[in-house]
Amino acid sequence: MIFGAGYNKHSLKNPLNQPIIGNLGALSFQLGRLINLDNNLSMTVIVSQKISSDFEDLSKKDYQIGTVGFLTKQLNKNAKYKLGLFYNQEFWGPQIFPILGFDFILSNKLRFFGLLPRMINLEYQYFKSGYVGFKFNMKRTSYRLAQQYAHGYVQEFKIETQGYIDYYLSDVLTLFGIIGYATIRKYKIFETTDILSEDNLAEFDNQIMAQVGLAIRIRSEN
Secondary structure, X not given: OEEEEEEEEEEOOOOOOOOOOOEEEEEEEEEEEEXXXXXXXXXXXXXXXXXXXXXXOOOHHHXXXXXXXXXXXXXXXXXXXXXXXXXXXXXXXXXXXXXXXXXEEOOOOEEEEEEXXXXXXXXXXXXXXXXXXXXXXXXXXXXXXOHHHOOOEEEEEEEEEEEEEEEEOOOOEXXXXXXXXXXXXXXXXXXXXXXXXXXXXXXXXXXXXEEEEEEXXXXXXX
């Protein structure tokens, strides 16, 4: 069984002109399963449910559902390939794209893996319970706006690079730290009344971000 949950919040600020929309957030839950089809082939299916909005007037209209499924082929003890499909019901409509994944064990401490086009990761195990890595992320998502904005939505697109460190306090409990920089971060407003203009969220500086926290994770080492 695969389980995940997360919450993120954006507090939008502009030093020259404070945007009308100040906060955007997303609360998500994931539930999935790994199914072994034979000795070298497995299937992973994950269903995601998410509330994504400015949290001003919560309703069922803030709800999104999505799924990701892929097959994993074990070529040898050091290499896997993945092929699958991603779907999420965004506020502009369905977001669907194919997934091409890979997982290469380059040495007993170095691993290179990813799920294209969303993520690429290079990771080094510096001791038994500790890992450091470099990650590339690309994401397009949406947040519904309150009724006063005619139920419009904000579309976010970002490309982000991150360095991270993970320390496993137990088999599943992880203390993590992340520092990153968004090379591209764009926000656009759609389908609103004249109370908002298209350029309200257009210009934001790309700044360094940092996170520290605890997470529940189950590593796949093979």
